[in-house]
Amino acid sequence: MISRIILAIGLLLAPPVAAQTNSSVRLDVPYVPTPPFVIKAMLDLAKVGPDDVVYDLGSGDGRIVIDAVQTRGVKRAVGIDLNPVQVADANANAEKAGVTDRVTFTVGDVFKEDLSPATVVTMYLLPNVNLRLRPRLLDHLKPGTRVVSHAFHMFDWPPDAQEKVLGEVPIYMWIIPAKVQGTWTGKAGEGSFTFSLAQKFQVVSGLLTREGQKPVALNGQLAGNELMVIGNDGVSLRGKITGATLIGAITLAGAPQDIVLTRQ
Numbered sequence: 001m002i003s004r005i006i007l008a009i010g011l012l013l014a015p016p017v018a019a020q021t022n023s024s025v026r027l028d029v030p031y032v033p034t035p036p037f038v039i040k041a042m043l044d045l046a047k048v049g050p051d052d053v054v055y056d057l058g059s060g061d062g063r064i065v066i067d068a069v070q071t072r073g074v075k076r077a078v079g080i081d082l083n084p085v086q087v088a089d090a091n092a093n094a095e096k097a098g099v100t101d102r103v104t105f106t107v108g109d110v111f112k113e114d115l116s117p118a119t120v121v122t123m124y125l126l127p128n129v130n131l132r133l134r135p136r137l138l139d140h141l142k143p144g145t146r147v148v149s150h151a152f153h154m155f156d157w158p159p160d161a162q163e164k165v166l167g168e169v170p171i172y173m174w175i176i177p178a179k180v181q182g183t184w185t186g187k188a189g190e191g192s193f194t195f196s197l198a199q200k201f202q203v204v205s206g207l208l209t210r211e212g213q214k215p216v217a218l219n220g221q222l223a224g225n226e227l228m229v230i231g232n233d234g235v236s237l238r239g240k241i242t243g244a245t246l247i248g249a250i251t252l253a254g255a256p257q258d259i260v261l262t263r264q
């Protein structure tokens, strides 16, 4: 137990270091490997499977990337590390594991590389690095992409799931939410509906207005592209967002009706 705590504290306290082969490269996080039992829990929490493309940000010796291919049979896995020594080590480990056909290790900066192909992102960075990365994750990853972090959170972005591995090591998972903030209008049956939605990460609030009815306050949540909001009078909207269109169902007085909403 003590050794695991020391590992996390060590990463937290370690100063930024220069990569071994190139002193002009300053790492945002020193190398500390994730133990295998934590990797298993991270991949389980994100429900990683054969359809996934996994990116490990700051991939070290490649263990998460290689494990994702070996134990989950993912389509493809990519590691990005600023330190060329780590990337050489990761490539040698992929060779030994016989997974070079499905893994790529790139010398690169997680603040600059294209992350958009990922369906799952793993990371063991530091709290302030997570915070700096947050806007990139939210803007560049597809809605629905799962992000799993070993040890460190994302401040006021609440995780969609979390656990303490063996009761000790925290891991967190977030699902990249679609962007729903704005005004959405549409018809269901005879009624016209206007949803004015505000969003903070995956948490949604807003107002539903209908002709001849009092506005209704709404609260809800996004899970990737899937939106669910409930009004304080029992009305609910559930639907899938694709770009500027939401297709789903509105439930009024217990009766669901199909609805298509368009963002104004």
Ligand SMILES: C[S@@+](CC[C@H](N)C(=O)[O-])C[C@H]1O[C@@H](n2cnc3c(N)ncnc32)[C@H](O)[C@@H]1O
Pocket (backbone or CB within 6 Å): 011, 026, 027, 028, 029, 030, 031, 032, 033, 034, 056, 057, 058, 059, 060, 061, 062, 063, 064, 080, 081, 082, 083, 086, 108, 109, 110, 111, 123, 124, 125, 150
């Ligand atoms: C704590 S280690 C995690 C290694 C691996 N992901 C694991 O969990 O076993 C962090 C890694 O991030 C790399 N790193 C630090 N800053 C980086 C940056 N800006 N871009 C890419 N990699 C970076 C370091 O070289 C180190 O290998």
